[in-house]
Amino acid sequence: MILSGFQEEHQLLDWYEQDSISALQYIEHHSIGMINRFKKWCQESGSSEDEESAKDFLDEYNGLFLDTVVSKNENSTAADTSMFHQWCENSEFLDELYSSKPALHVTLWRYQNPCYTDKQKCAHDLDVSIGEIEKWWSVVDFLNFEHGGNYQPVRLDEESISMAILYVCQLHI
Structure with missing residues (x-):
């Protein structure tokens, strides 16, 4: 074709x-x-x-x-969905997500490094605490959740990721 x-x-x-x-x-x-x-x-x-x-x-x-990885336990997808529903209902959290530079940087790092799942490497590369990495690690999955299962930014830069985060936050604030 x-x-x-x-x-x-x-x-x-x-x-x-x-x-x-x-x-x-x-x-x-x-x-x-x-x-x-x-x-x-x-x-x-x-x-x-x-x-x-x-x-x-x-x-x-x-x-x-694309969620084709076999889950470690059967409830992980339900737990993730539940977590994202909680995020959607928490306007204080969404305000923090939108304004957080670490959230932006962790999300961008994950898109730029799709084959890495090592949070320690992310923390080292970004010079961000592991606590911040843990807090914002699932933002990529949240963007996917809010876009019907998969979100792919056209450009891998701070502006594009920031706009994507702003968009999903504004949907629920």
């Missing part, structure tokens, strides 16, 4: 699952953010930017951000 420009994620996912497009096409037509994450992943893993690497990246990426 020949594609041009960026496509809607749900459409790309449908085409990819039907084997109508390759993993590379999925990445190339998803967003600039996805392309940049793939390139960074290839550099860090010493992989070439080919179809096999694209498949490996999508397997790893989808496991982290």
